[in-house]
Structures are given as C-alpha cells and as structure tokens.
Amino acid sequence: MPCQPDLAGTARLRIVALAAGLSFLCSSLLEYALPLYFPAAGLPDSAWERWGTRSIFAWMCGPAIAAVVASRIGERRAWASGLLFYVLLPGILYAIPLAGPWSLYVLDLAALWYGSVAALIWIGGISLAQIVPHRRKSLSNASTMTAVALGAAVAPQIGRLLIGTGAKAAGAGAADFHDLLIFYAGVAAIASVMVLLWGQRGAYGRDPVPPGAASGDSLTAGIPSLLRSKRFAATVLSLGLLTGPVFQATNVYRAYRAAEPHIGLIVGSADHGFSLLQSAGYVGQLLGGLLIGLLAGRQANRVTGALILAAFTVCQLLTGIAPNAWVLILSAGLFEMVRQLIRWSQTGFISELVPEERRAPAISLTVMLSGLGGWLFMVLSRAIQTPDTPGFSSTLPFLIASVSGVLGVVLLLVTHRVISRQ
Numbered sequence: 529m530p531c532q533p534d535l536a537g538t539a540r541l542r543i544v545a546l547a548a549g550l551s552f553l554c555s556s557l558l559e560y561a562l563p564l565y566f567p568a569a570g571l572p573d574s575a576w577e578r579w580g581t582r583s584i585f586a587w588m589c590g591p592a593i594a595a596v597v598a599s600r601i602g603e604r605r606a607w608a609s610g611l612l613f614y615v616l617l618p619g620i621l622y623a624i625p626l627a628g629p630w631s632l633y634v635l636d637l638a639a640l641w642y643g644s645v646a647a648l649i650w651i652g653g654i655s656l657a658q659i660v661p662h663r664r665k666s667l668s669n670a671s672t673m674t675a676v677a678l679g680a681a682v683a684p685q686i687g688r689l690l691i692g693t694g695a696k697a698a699g700a701g702a703a704d705f706h707d708l709l710i711f712y713a714g715v716a717a718i719a720s721v722m723v724l725l726w727g728q729r730g731a732y733g734r735d736p737v738p739p740g741a742a743s744g745d746s747l748t749a750g751i752p753s754l755l756r757s758k759r760f761a762a763t764v765l766s767l768g769l770l771t772g773p774v775f776q777a778t779n780v781y782r783a784y785r786a787a788e789p790h791i792g793l794i795v796g797s798a799d800h801g802f803s804l805l806q807s808a809g810y811v812g813q814l815l816g817g818l819l820i821g822l823l824a825g826r827q828a829n830r831v832t833g834a835l836i837l838a839a840f841t842v843c844q845l846l847t848g849i850a851p852n853a854w855v856l857i858l859s860a861g862l863f864e865m866v867r868q869l870i871r872w873s874q875t876g877f878i879s880e881l882v883p884e885e886r887r888a889p890a891i892s893l894t895v896m897l898s899g900l901g902g903w904l905f906m907v908l909s910r911a912i913q914t915p916d917t918p919g920f921s922s923t924l925p926f927l928i929a930s931v932s933g934v935l936g937v938v939l940l941l942v943t944h945r946v947i948s949r950q
Contacts (some may be wrong), residue, residue: 539656541664543726545671547607548657549679550719551649554614556683557712558642560806561691561705562621563783567797569625569702571635573915578632579639580780581906584772586643587899593644594651595892603659604728607652611720613645618709625702647899651892654875656727658891669876670820673868677813684806686711688799760881760890762943767833767873768894770936771840772901775870777929778844778863780906782856784915784922791853805857812861816868820876833873834940840866841933848926874898905929 566575598606620638627634657672658665690708786793786802793801843863850856874894881890909925 537659538661538729539659539668540726540729541657541660541668541671543722544653544657544668545675547611547719547723547727548653548672549675550715550722551611551653551679552676553679553683553686554611554712554716554719555646556680556806556810557687557708559779560684560687560803561708563787563794564691564797564799564802565621565702565705566635568704569631571624571631575632575635576783577780577906577910577915579635580776581903581910582636582639583643583646584776584779584899584902584906586640587647588896588903590644590647591651591892591896591899594648595655595889597648598652598655602728603652603656604723605652606648607656607727608720608724610645610648610652611716611723613641613648614716615713615720617642617645618713621709622702622706643899647895651895653723655891658876658879659728665876669872670817672817673820673872674814674817677810677815677817677864677868680813681807681810683810684803688803691799759943762939763830763833763881764878764890764894764897766837766936766940766943767870767878768897769901770932770939771837771870771874772898772903773905773929773932774837774840774844775867775898776902776905777909777925778847779902781922781925782847782860784920785847785850785856786853788922790851791856793853793856801853805853805860808857809860809864812864813868816865819865820868820872830940830943833877834937836866836869836873837933837940838937840870841930841937844933845926845930848923848930901932905932 562579563576566579567573594606594610597609601609617638620634620641624631624634624638654672657668660668687708690711691704782805783794783802785791786805787795793799793805840863843859843866846859847856847863850859875891878890878894905925905928909928912928913920913924
C-alpha cells in the first residue's frame with residue numbers, strides 16, 4: 529500500500545524507535561559491564577576513567593565526520609553502518625586481558641572505536657528521527673527517546689543475568705563476561721539489518737531525499753554559517769560545550785561513587801547493587817522521554833533550556849555528594865530523567881532554531897562541542913587526580929562540572945534577555 533504523499537522518504541517511526549531501543553541496550557550493557565569487567569581483567573582502578581577520557585575524545589571529531597557521512601549516504605545507512613561497526617567491539621574488549629603489557633593500549637583502541645561509532649549511531653539515528661512531517665515531530669522525538677530509555681532500562685538486568693557466576697563475587701575473571709559480549713554483538717547486528725532494510729520509506733539501496741535534507745556541500749558550509757549568528761553560537765556553547773562536563777562527570781565518576789565504601793554498590797569486580805543503580809537511572813530516562821512529548825515541536829525558548837540545564841546540574845551535584853546508596857540511586861533516577869531533556873535540547877530543540885537544510889550541521893556542531901567540553905573536563909580532572917591517586921575524591925569531579933553547568937545557565941539567560949530586548 530503506497531504511503532501518504534507527505535510521508536514519502538520519511539522515517540518509519542516504529543522501526544526507528546525499536547532500533548533506537550536496541551542501540552541503547554547495547555551501549556547501556558557496556559556502561560553496566562565495563563566498570564566490573566576492567567577489574568576482572570586485571571586492569572588498574574583508573575581503567576574506567578581512562579575509557580571515559582578516550583571515548584569522549586572521539587566525540588570531538590566524530591559528530592562532524594558522522595554528519596558528513598550521513599549527508600553523503602543518508603541517515604539510514606549511516607546509522608546502520610554504525611551498528612554494524614559495534615559488532616566488532618566485543619572482539620577488541622575480549623583481547624584486553626590477553627594483551628599483557630599492551631592491555632591499556634588495547635583498551636584505548638576499544639574506547640576510541642566505541643566513541644567514534646557511538647557518534648555515528650547518535651547523529652544518524654537522531655537525524656533520521658527528525659525526518660518526519662512537522663505534525664509528527666513531537667511523536668517522533670518522544671517515541672524515540674522513550675524507546676532509548678526502555679532499551680537502556682533493561683540492560684543492567686540482562687547484563688547481570690549474562691555474566692558468569694564468578695562475577696557475583698569479588699574474584700570474577702574476564703571469562704565471566706564473554707556471554708554478555710556475544711549477546712551485545714548479536715543485538716547490534718540485528719538492529720543494523722533492521723535500520724538498513726526498513727528504517728525509511730524508500731526502496732532498499734536508494735533513499736529518497738526528503739525536502740530540506742542537507743547535501744554534502746551545504747553541510748560543509750553549514751557550520752561556519754551557523755556560527756556567524758552570535759545568538760546561535762551562545763546557545764550551542766551553553767547546550768554543547770558547557771554541558772559536556774556535566775554529562776561526563778556522571779558518565780565516568782558515578783561508578784567510582786558506587787564503589788565508595790560507604791556506598792558499597794560495587795565491591796572489586798562484583799555487583800552488590802550496581803545493576804539497581806543503573807536501572808534506576810534508565811527508568812528516569814523513560815520518564816524523561818515521556819516529558820519530551822510536552823516540549824518537542826512547541827518552539828521552546830532559551831529560558832526553557834536554561835531551566836533544564838539548571839536541573840541537570842543540580843542532579844549531578846547530588847550524585848557527587850550522596851551520603852549513602854539510596855540517595856545515590858535517587859539522584860541517578862533524577863539525573864537520567866533530565867538527561868533525556870538535555871539530549872532533546874541538543875538535537876530537537878537545536879534543530880527548531882535553524883532552517884531544515886541546516887538541521888544536520890546544527891545537531892552535529894552541538895554534539896561535537898559537548899564532546900569537546902567533556903574531553904577538556906576529563907583532561908582537567910585527570911590532571912588534578914586519578915582513581916590511582918592516594919586520597920582520590922570521587923566528589924571533586926562533580927563539583928568542577930557544576931561550575932560549567934552554572935555558566936551555561938547564565939549564558940542562556942543572558943542570550944534570551946538580549947533577544948527579548950531586540
């Protein structure tokens with residue numbers, strides 16, 4: 529049955545949502561498993577922090593490259609390619625404990641691969657979700673983010689079931705995680721095929737170009753032309769560069785908070801409640817995905833963005849100062865709920881501020897700046913201390929990131945006031 533004329537070339541929302549859920553099931557499996565896997569593989573305490581530093585580095589160039597790739601081969605193929613590249617990652621991770629003195633360099637390779645591929649998946653997937661008629665923008669953003677949260681929410685419990693019995697104790701070995709890595713590769717392969725064959729209303733092998741789609745030439749010129757607008761530049765600095773440290777502090781150091789003796793959710797390489805912490809966060813993402821439906825497509829202003837960023841900053845600070853496991857779990861749920869709104873701010877909200885033909889460069893620029901901000905934060909944090917440092921404080925990174933978040937809120941409010949006066 530032929531599709532409606534205004535749907536020709538647009539995303540199939542059910543496939544996009546399902547594939548987004550599977551994509552984040554994969555990434556969330558890693559977020560759950562790697563803080564446990566690295567100690568089991570005999571790596572130092574700072575291995576998870578090193579992973580965060582290397583993977584976020586890839587986000588500085590990854591989004592721009594991903595946007596160019598998406599403009600050349602289409603968002604659908606870019607997303608499918610990224611998922612296919614995911615399939616190779618378990619092999620690199622499997623090699624870490626086998627590499628002996630080269631283990632940390634293999635870890636670096638895995639982290640760089642993961643960060644680059646994740647950027648391709650995120651830019652391709654979220655851009656494809658925007659290729660819908662305006663009347664379906666709210667539905668597309670809300671359903672995609674909700675599916676992301678559902679996929680992520682079940683990941684820790686699936687991961688806990690898949691790891692071997694040795695991982696239930698502090699003396700787990702790397703072999704206890706092999707089933708999980710195989711499952712990860714299988715899910716990524718299935719999602720890749722799903723997106724490639726059915727992700728868009730067009731024949732296999734030739735994507736119709738929807739109205740407003742960016743060409744390679746317009747993309748190349750798109751980012752400099754966007755930055756000529758001081759208002760837009762201030763907005764992406766706030767929601768991109770200054771938001772990156774808030775993301776990264778929680779991405780990396782929440783696992784170290786969970787391993788604090790007075791928290792006790794991670795003991796060595798054993799899960800003593802870490803899966804509950806992760807699941808609470810992903811349930812928060814589900815609620816945040818539902819809230820996006822109230823904002824997407826409604827032309828939210830920069831005050832809305834400032835309020836979201838303020839809540840984001842406060843929730844990550846609560847993570848850093850949580851006095852016990854239950855407060856940490858509560859803060860994870862609240863933070864991840866607001867994270868979904870920040871993700872929408874960096875994609876759907878940003879795309880509403882620019883013409884359709886500038887959608888891909890605007891999104892890629894914002895995400896790229898977020899990666900840059902996160903990487904600069906990691907460089908600063910590691911220069912001050914690392915988890916291998918005697919007296920390491922897992923709270924300090926959250927305090928540093930809070931300063932960046934507050935600056936972003938102020939810049940958004942100032943920009944809004946200037947626009948209102950004009």
